[in-house]
Every structure is written in structure tokens, then in C-alpha cells.
Amino acid sequence: MSTPFIRIAPNAAKRAASLLRTVQYTHPPSCPCHSNPGYHQNQHPSSLLSHLKDTRRYVTPAGAEQKEYAFEMAASSIRFGPGVTKEVGMDFKNLGAKRVCVVTDRTVDKLDAMKQVREGLTREGIEFRVFSNVKVEPKDHSIKEAIEWVKPYGPDAFLAVGGGSVMDTAKLMNLYYCYPDADFLDFVNAPLGKGRPIDKPLKPLIAVPTTAGTGSETTGTAIFDLVSKRAKTGVAHRNLKPTLGICDPINTRTMPAAVKASSGLDVLCHSLESYTAIPYYERTPRPTNPINRPAYQGANPISDVFSFHALKSTIKYLPRAIRDPDDFEAQSEMLLAATLAGVGFGNAGVHLCHGMSYPISGQNPGYRHNGYEIDHDLIPHGVSVAVSAPAVFRFTAPSNPERHLAAAEAFGVDISNVKHESAGEVLADAITKFLADLGDQPKGIKDLGFSNGDIEALVEGTLPQHRVIKLAPGLETELEAEKDQLRRLFEDAMSH
Structure with missing residues (x-):
């Protein structure tokens, strides 16, 4: 058997190299987040290695809260390219999904992105229903309406097609569908909610952004208005992030x-x-x-x-x-x-x-x-x-x-x-x-x-x-x- 390898297109290779060079050569220099001593009392390290070796950063005075000593990176898998929306039916088939809840809003529901989605799912023989009543800048009551809508359908996967409001609504539909007995405020960020961690995997969620802004296709964050407090809040946890973000620049051409x-x-x-x-x-x-x-x-x-x-x-x-x-x-x-x-x-x-x-x-x-x-x-x-x-x-x-x-x-x-x-x-x-x-x-x-x-x-x-x-x-x-x-x-x- 031949050794597997990954082939990177020339443009993609250049872009990846450019990102890596950013770490080394752009201003600020390497280990850029530590570039100023105003952040801390120690001298700026010339590299991440010297930062890690400087154990003084991790010594906590007696009685003080312990500071963080590690960071994690989590992001959805991303597919980027003009026309990739048409692949979404194959993605759900590859996931073994039989019944998909498609989440969108009334404007996007009329656009080519949703046409591509319907054709792709139908072509692969995947059953789906569309929830198209997502509100722009959603409020808690519109989120709850969406959650109640999806429960009797019983999907085994979710698909969000739209901007940040759509993707965030789909994330919360997925969350509370998987935790049917949870109170709505259980997972909402403290102190407005209880800040409960999401301690199990959710259903697969694919996100197809139609706006170029929120980046919600990559994150474990979902934002909404908590009307009673007259403030925005949300839920944030790595397990909330989409399984895959399908970024098709054709879908953003219709934005006013x-x-x-x-x-x-x-x-x-x-x-x-x-x-x-x-x-x-x-x-x-x-x-x-x-x-x-x-x-x-x-x-x-x-x-x-x-x-x-x-x-x-x-x-x-x-x-x-x-x-x-x-x-x-x-x-x-x-x-x-x-x-x-x-x-x-x-x-x-x-x-x-x-x-x-x-x-x-x-x-x-x-x-x-x-x-x-x-x-x-x-x-x-x-x-x-x-x-x-x-x-x-x-x-x-x-x-x-x-x-x-x-x-x-x-x-x-x-x-x-x-x-x-x-x-x-x-x-x-x-x-x-x-x-x-x-x-x-x-x-x-x-x-x-x-x-x-x-x-x-x-x-x-x-x-x-x-x-x-x-x-x-x-x-x-x-x-x-x-x-x-x-x-x-x-x-x-x-x-x-």
C-alpha cells in the first residue's frame, strides 16, 4: 500500500506559507501576544520556547487565584471554494445522516444557496425539513420557538444556511434538542445564566455562511438577546461548534x-x-x-x-x-x-x-x-x-x-x-x-x-x-x- 499524502493546491500552499511567515516576520515578532512588558512584569521573550521556560509566569502568590498556564485551539473543519455548497448532500451521506433539520431565514430560503442545498440533499436521498423562521439578531423567545419546532421532528443532523443569526440559532436548536430536560438558562453564560458546560457531543452540524462576518461557522459561540435583561448574551463551549463549515464565496454575492x-x-x-x-x-x-x-x-x-x-x-x-x-x-x-x-x-x-x-x-x-x-x-x-x-x-x-x-x-x-x-x-x-x-x-x-x-x-x-x-x-x-x-x-x- 502506498503511503498516503495530502496534496495542497499551489494557491493554498502560498496562503499557508504566508500565514506561517506571519509568526516569524511580521510586526510584532515571534510570540507576538507577549510583545509588550505592560502585559506582565517579565521581559518580553524572544520566542515561545523562552516564554515557556520562564517558569516565573506560573508562580502564584499564596492566597491568590491561580493563573492559566495553557491554551487550547478548537475550530470546525473548513471547506472553502466557489461552488462547494453542492457537496453538502454527499457530506451528510458520508456522515450516515438519514434525517436533517435545515435552518435558515425567509430571505436566504429564496436564494441560490438554499436551492443548492435542496438539490444536494434530494440527490443523495436524504430526508430533510426546513425551519425558515430564524429572526435577524435573534431573541430568546425566537430561539425557544425554534427549539420547540425541532423536537418532534427528531433529526440526526443539522444544517445551517445563512448568516450569524441562522448559524447561532441552529447551534442552540442542536444543543437543547440533545439536552431535552435542560432549563433554557442552564448553558447560558454566567452570570445571566448558569454557565453549565456541554459535557457530551451534539448532533453533527454543517454550517453554510451566506454573509462574510460572524465567523460562526468556526466557533462554539451562539449569541441572542435575553429580553428580560435588555442585554445580549449566549452560550459558549467547544462542543457547540459546527462539525464542518462550508464557505462558498458564491453565496455572499447577494449581500446588500x-x-x-x-x-x-x-x-x-x-x-x-x-x-x-x-x-x-x-x-x-x-x-x-x-x-x-x-x-x-x-x-x-x-x-x-x-x-x-x-x-x-x-x-x-x-x-x-x-x-x-x-x-x-x-x-x-x-x-x-x-x-x-x-x-x-x-x-x-x-x-x-x-x-x-x-x-x-x-x-x-x-x-x-x-x-x-x-x-x-x-x-x-x-x-x-x-x-x-x-x-x-x-x-x-x-x-x-x-x-x-x-x-x-x-x-x-x-x-x-x-x-x-x-x-x-x-x-x-x-x-x-x-x-x-x-x-x-x-x-x-x-x-x-x-x-x-x-x-x-x-x-x-x-x-x-x-x-x-x-x-x-x-x-x-x-x-x-x-x-x-x-x-x-x-x-x-x-x-x-
């Missing part, structure tokens, strides 16, 4: 320009936040069992590669993708950037832009974004995240100015003569200019209808987002000090 912009801004913030999150070894507490190690762990040398590459791609290709729907290269590169950023933030986590965005969306005072075909008020997720970005990175920069300057350089800023103390202003200005050049973006949360009188409620809605805001460098741990910092952040985010 406003959806492309909002989705792309989500990629931008996924990249920036995961790249600037606290390093994994500064996170507490260290889990007593690996199953309790959170999906969002802090920046690490592997997630950095994906996040920084996605950042540079988004800066380069998002303006082109918005301007020209026929620019297939830009559309394809944005879908790839979304997936790469998903691998990055799905393991490192996000922080303040996302933590602040959840109450911004949940407490919408009546804003409806232009370009969305909807009949209700909506602050798209990417808009709610990006609107605070200049204020956030102005705040986080002192903890790691080198990393923030590297991000500014990715935007095209000449940083050769920029002092470290100016890193926050320089990056904030670069983000502000990027948002302005995209056009039709709110210039602060005041443009969404918020005023200074709303700040206390926004702060209270941000505080429960422990999963993300605790990854923000520079954020105080004492409650009143933390509240004061968040107040000033929201004040700064009113306009930029």
Missing part, C-alpha cells in the same frame, strides 16, 4: 452593501479585539478540569496569526467589496477573512467592543439601519460593535502600545516616529477614518439615538458580560472602578 459593511465591521472588531485581548496566561481562574477551560482564553501565539491576517485582509478588501458587488476577489477574500477571524477570536475571545455592543443592541432607542430589508428597529451587530471601537482602543492601548501600533500600521499609518503614549490616539484616528471612508456609518452612539442619560443603563448592561470584558486589558477588577471606566468609555463613544 449595508449588510456587507456591517458584517465586515464585525470581522474588523473580531480581529482587533482578539489581537489585543489579555494574554491567555494572565486569565484567572485556572480551570480545575479541562472541560471548564473557556472558549475565550485570551490572546495566544496561534490565534494571533489568524487575527492579524484577518485584520489586514479586512482593511484591504472590505471597501472594495462594498463598492463593487462584482469584485469577486474582494468578496472571496472577505469570506476567508471572516473565517480566519473566527478561528482567532473563537479561541482568544473578544473584549470591550463586543461587551459594550450587547446593551447597545438590547437597549436600542428606536434606530433602524439603512439598507436592511426589515420592518422593525435594528442596530446591526457589526454597527453596534464598531461604533465604540475608537474609544475602546484609545483606552486599551497603554497596556500594550506596541500591539496597538502594529494594528495602526495595518491601516496604513506610518508608525516609525510615533511614541508609545500616542498609540491609542493613532489607532483610534485610523479606525475613525476607515469608518468614515466606508460611508453611511454612525459617528458614535449618539447617532443611534442614545444620550448621556442612557449611560448608566448601558454600563449596567455591560457589567454582566464577564466572558468578554474580563479579557480587556486595563479594565479594573474592583466594581466601582470598573463602572467608572465603562462610564467614561460610553461618554467617549458618544461621538468620534
Whole structure:
């Protein structure tokens, strides 16, 4: 028998080599998440090996919580290429699936992606039913409706076709179908829910993204509005991630320009936040069992590669993708950037832009974004995240100015003569200019209808987002000090 081997297409080989070179040669240098001593008291290690040898990092003072000492990488298998949607029927046949629950929304249900799915499943003789009532930016009651819908059908696999809302809804349908006796809040992130770990494999889930933004096809995260708390929350665990993400750039060509912009801004913030999150070894507490190690762990040398590459791609290709729907290269590169950023933030986590965005969306005072075909008020997720970005990175920069300057350089800023103390202003200005050049973006949360009188409620809605805001460098741990910092952040985010 001949020795098996993997054949990599030339373009794929170049892309893989480029990603590997990022670790070695791009700014910051190797072991990039440890590039600034502001993250810790020890000198910056010149390599990951020297970091691991520096055992002082793992010595915990008596009585203190033990800090993390390891990181994990988890991501769905990914298939990328124009036209791969048609293979989905064969995938389910290969999995041995007999009965598939297809999850989508009413808009996507009419598009070619769903046509390809129906034809592919039918061709392979696989029974399926379609749930097409997913809501954009889903709320807990729409998630519960979807869960109740699927229970009597009894599928042995799930297929999500759509944007982040669809993929997240499908993940939760799969979760609660496999845990029929669980209370809805059992798995929801603490402190809004009980944060119960998912301690068994779920049914196979294949995700086919039709937007280039959330990266949900790679992650174990599902987000929704918890209406009673007027805040977004969700479930996050590695066992929630899809079995396979099928990334077909043909499926994103139908996105309206406003959806492309909002989705792309989500990629931008996924990249920036995961790249600037606290390093994994500064996170507490260290889990007593690996199953309790959170999906969002802090920046690490592997997630950095994906996040920084996605950042540079988004800066380069998002303006082109918005301007020209026929620019297939830009559309394809944005879908790839979304997936790469998903691998990055799905393991490192996000922080303040996302933590602040959840109450911004949940407490919408009546804003409806232009370009969305909807009949209700909506602050798209990417808009709610990006609107605070200049204020956030102005705040986080002192903890790691080198990393923030590297991000500014990715935007095209000449940083050769920029002092470290100016890193926050320089990056904030670069983000502000990027948002302005995209056009039709709110210039602060005041443009969404918020005023200074709303700040206390926004702060209270941000505080429960422990999963993300605790990854923000520079954020105080004492409650009143933390509240004061968040107040000033929201004040700064009113306009930029």
C-alpha cells in the first residue's frame, strides 16, 4: 500500500506559507501576544520556547487565584471554494445522516444557496425539513420557538444556511434538542445564566455562511438577546461548534452593501479585539478540569496569526467589496477573512467592543439601519460593535502600545516616529477614518439615538458580560472602578 499524502493546491500552499511567515516576520515578532512588558512584569521573550521556560509566569502568590498556564485551539473543519455548497448532500451521506433539520431565514430560503442545498440533499436521498423562521439578531423567545419546532421532528443532523443569526440559532436548536430536560438558562453564560458546560457531543452540524462576518461557522459561540435583561448574551463551549463549515464565496454575492459593511465591521472588531485581548496566561481562574477551560482564553501565539491576517485582509478588501458587488476577489477574500477571524477570536475571545455592543443592541432607542430589508428597529451587530471601537482602543492601548501600533500600521499609518503614549490616539484616528471612508456609518452612539442619560443603563448592561470584558486589558477588577471606566468609555463613544 502506498503511503498516503495530502496534496495542497499551489494557491493554498502560498496562503499557508504566508500565514506561517506571519509568526516569524511580521510586526510584532515571534510570540507576538507577549510583545509588550505592560502585559506582565517579565521581559518580553524572544520566542515561545523562552516564554515557556520562564517558569516565573506560573508562580502564584499564596492566597491568590491561580493563573492559566495553557491554551487550547478548537475550530470546525473548513471547506472553502466557489461552488462547494453542492457537496453538502454527499457530506451528510458520508456522515450516515438519514434525517436533517435545515435552518435558515425567509430571505436566504429564496436564494441560490438554499436551492443548492435542496438539490444536494434530494440527490443523495436524504430526508430533510426546513425551519425558515430564524429572526435577524435573534431573541430568546425566537430561539425557544425554534427549539420547540425541532423536537418532534427528531433529526440526526443539522444544517445551517445563512448568516450569524441562522448559524447561532441552529447551534442552540442542536444543543437543547440533545439536552431535552435542560432549563433554557442552564448553558447560558454566567452570570445571566448558569454557565453549565456541554459535557457530551451534539448532533453533527454543517454550517453554510451566506454573509462574510460572524465567523460562526468556526466557533462554539451562539449569541441572542435575553429580553428580560435588555442585554445580549449566549452560550459558549467547544462542543457547540459546527462539525464542518462550508464557505462558498458564491453565496455572499447577494449581500446588500449595508449588510456587507456591517458584517465586515464585525470581522474588523473580531480581529482587533482578539489581537489585543489579555494574554491567555494572565486569565484567572485556572480551570480545575479541562472541560471548564473557556472558549475565550485570551490572546495566544496561534490565534494571533489568524487575527492579524484577518485584520489586514479586512482593511484591504472590505471597501472594495462594498463598492463593487462584482469584485469577486474582494468578496472571496472577505469570506476567508471572516473565517480566519473566527478561528482567532473563537479561541482568544473578544473584549470591550463586543461587551459594550450587547446593551447597545438590547437597549436600542428606536434606530433602524439603512439598507436592511426589515420592518422593525435594528442596530446591526457589526454597527453596534464598531461604533465604540475608537474609544475602546484609545483606552486599551497603554497596556500594550506596541500591539496597538502594529494594528495602526495595518491601516496604513506610518508608525516609525510615533511614541508609545500616542498609540491609542493613532489607532483610534485610523479606525475613525476607515469608518468614515466606508460611508453611511454612525459617528458614535449618539447617532443611534442614545444620550448621556442612557449611560448608566448601558454600563449596567455591560457589567454582566464577564466572558468578554474580563479579557480587556486595563479594565479594573474592583466594581466601582470598573463602572467608572465603562462610564467614561460610553461618554467617549458618544461621538468620534
